[in-house]
Amino acid sequence: MGKMYPEIDERIAEFLGNQHVFFVATAPLSAEGRVNLSPKGLHSFAVLDPRTVAYLDLTGSGIETIAHLRENGRITLMFCAFEGPPKILRLQGRGEVIEPGHSAWEDLAARFPSHLGARAVIRVRVERIADSCGYAVPLMRFEGERDQLALWAERKGPEGLSAYRAAHNETSIDGLPGLASARQVNPRAPTRSRG
Numbered sequence: 444m445g446k447m448y449p450e451i452d453e454r455i456a457e458f459l460g461n462q463h464v465f466f467v468a469t470a471p472l473s474a475e476g477r478v479n480l481s482p483k484g485l486h487s488f489a490v491l492d493p494r495t496v497a498y499l500d501l502t503g504s505g506i507e508t509i510a511h512l513r514e515n516g517r518i519t520l521m522f523c524a525f526e527g528p529p530k531i532l533r534l535q536g537r538g539e540v541i542e543p544g545h546s547a548w549e550d551l552a553a554r555f556p557s558h559l560g561a562r563a564v565i566r567v568r569v570e571r572i573a574d575s576c577g578y579a580v581p582l583m584r585f586e587g588e589r590d591q592l593a594l595w596a597e598r599k600g601p602e603g604l605s606a607y608r609a610a611h612n613e614t615s616i617d618g619l620p621g622l623a624s625a626r627q628v629n630p631r632a633p634t635r636s637r638g
Contacts, residue, residue: 448572450493451534455572458532459490459522463585467498467565468519469511469538476617479507485588488520489554494569496520496534497541497551501592502560502604506612506621509563512538514619518567526585529577536569542623560596562608562622 448455459465463484470478487499498520500509512518518538524530541547541564551564599607605624613625620626 445573445575448574451490451496451569451572452493455532456490458524458530459488459496462488462522462524463588464525465498466521466523467508468521469508469517471511471615471617471619472515473617476619477507479505479511481505481508485558485592486556487558491554491566495566496569497554497564497566499552499555499558499561500540500563500565501558502562502596502608502612503592504611505616506625507615508538508565509540509612510615510617510619510621512540512565513621518565520567523580524577525580525583529580530574531577531580532572532574534567534569535571535573536567538565538567541566544624558593558596559601560592560599560604562604562612562624 451459465483465488466480467483468478468480470476483498485501487501489497491497508518516537516539518536520534522532541551542562547566548564551566552561555561555564596604608622608625612622614621
């Protein structure tokens with residue numbers, strides 16, 4: 444059954460690093476706001492220290508995670524074993540958005556494979572580490588990474604990606620501020636204050 448851990452030790456770090464996909468959940472403060480759940484892959488996760496993790500956030504059509512973190516910081520990362528012994532592990536904590544130009548960007552981005560579509564690093568101060576059985580998670584075989592996102596980013600190029608982020612990543616579906624860089628390109632983007 445489930446167990447809590449005081450920190451990410453070598454055994455937990457190995458489990459996290461062996462998973463090909465993980466899931467990120469966030470929510471706005473508003474009761475009417477939409478909860479977000481996103482899958483992540485492409486070797487985009489890293490353990491920074493026993494209580495801090497990070498992942499590389501790639502350009503996509505939504506900006507929910509970043510908008511929610513800017514508003515309230517709450518985040519849960521969930522890892523499931525789809526191969527080997529059953530296990531689910533959740534990391535709950537407070538996330539911070541590190542965009543290019545931030546003083547920590549170069550150091551953090553260097554921990555991940557290079558992706559043209561990288562738009563931020565999400566750094567999480569982990570407050571709770573807990574596992575559960577995972578008995579209902581199916582066994583599935585990993586066949587390989589998809590290359591569509593990288594090819595799409597290459598076709599867009601740096602200027603096209605910047606324009607795409609300005610058009611699609613300036614606010615969340617609930618109207619919360621998204622990427623700071625998108626708002627700089629489109630300064631008339633609506634913003635909502637915290638709380």
